[in-house]
Amino acid sequence: MKIGKIYTDGTYLKNNPTWDIEGSPWKAKQVIKIIRKNQLTPKTIADVGCGAGEVLNLLSREKDCFGPLLGDPRHDKMKRLDKNIKFTGYEISPQAYKLCQKIHNSRVEFKLQDILREKVHYDLILALDIIEHVEDYYGYLRRLKAKAEYKIFNIPLDISVQTVIRDNTAIAKTRKQWGHLHHFTKNIALDILRQTGYKVLDYHYGVWSLDLPPHNKKALLLKPIRHIAYALNPDLAARFLGGTSLVILAK
Numbered sequence: 001m002k003i004g005k006i007y008t009d010g011t012y013l014k015n016n017p018t019w020d021i022e023g024s025p026w027k028a029k030q031v032i033k034i035i036r037k038n039q040l041t042p043k044t045i046a047d048v049g050c051g052a053g054e055v056l057n058l059l060s061r062e063k064d065c066f067g068p069l070l071g072d073p074r075h076d077k078m079k080r081l082d083k084n085i086k087f088t089g090y091e092i093s094p095q096a097y098k099l100c101q102k103i104h105n106s107r108v109e110f111k112l113q114d115i116l117r118e119k120v121h122y123d124l125i126l127a128l129d130i131i132e133h134v135e136d137y138y139g140y141l142r143r144l145k146a147k148a149e150y151k152i153f154n155i156p157l158d159i160s161v162q163t164v165i166r167d168n169t170a171i172a173k174t175r176k177q178w179g180h181l182h183h184f185t186k187n188i189a190l191d192i193l194r195q196t197g198y199k200v201l202d203y204h205y206g207v208w209s210l211d212l213p214p215h216n217k218k219a220l221l222l223k224p225i226r227h228i229a230y231a232l233n234p235d236l237a238a239r240f241l242g243g244t245s246l247v248i249l250a251k
């Protein structure tokens with residue numbers, strides 16, 4: 001089977017009928033958090049592999065969606081995104097692009113196109129849950145670098161003690177259902193960006209397992225332990241318990 005075909009032949013849609021749009025508000029929040037913390041003022045934002053397009057849709061409505069939701073008063077005082085930002089979503093999947101067509105938002109444009117084939121330059125590129133899906137991610141990262149000044153990555157940290165022990169269910173599920181080809185820890189994720197010429201400016205854990213409703217009984221039971229562990233020592237918690245991604249701002 002040709003790797004990558006699942007995004008164009010309908011397999012990914014069959015396995016993920018909503019293209020996981022349910023996680024978009026959470027992802028958009030992570031993006032806003034790191035943008036505000038680093039006082040970025042982009043005028044153009046592209047989302048590569050934008051899926052159903054909902055993250056961009058939400059970002060363009062930041063004021064309505066995220067002011068109170070971030071929950072941290074320091075963030076609420078920070079500068080909002082410019083009202084005139086131009087948002088562009090890129091998808092290589094015709095099925096995802098079709099889902100994007102359901103979004104009617106004059107500030108967001110969607111393209112059924114691989115950004116690497118375009119002669120473009122943006123202030124900020126979002127690559128949210130993309131790298132782990134790309135066969136030659138080193139080559140992809142090197143070529144993506146020139147397409148924007150700043151990049152924000154969300155990289156799921158699939159490797160933890162807990163997921164390695166439950167390899168047949170945990171890591172195997174990321175491969176089977178979501179098509180992950182590569183698996184990362186925090187240090188590997190940061191290392192591949194440095195190896196491909198990026199300068200990492202900031203990062204935080206995106207602990208989705210605490211922020212989002214538990215998806216099964218095991219996750220529910222683990223939640224209080226995760227709460228304590230992430231409060232005491234986030235690095236150790238990520239290494240042992242997982243349930244997090246790394247949100248990275250790089251140049």
Ligand SMILES: C[S@@+](CC[C@H](N)C(=O)[O-])C[C@H]1O[C@@H](n2cnc3c(N)ncnc32)[C@H](O)[C@@H]1O
Pocket residue numbers: 004007019020024027048049050051052055091092093096114127128129130133134135178
């Ligand atoms: C897990 S989805 C993430 C979608 C969206 N970024 C989000 O976070 O909701 C992975 C996306 O990567 C896209 N993708 C896979 N291979 C790609 C490639 N080589 N270049 C660009 N996008 C790719 C797929 O079409 C899919 O929409």
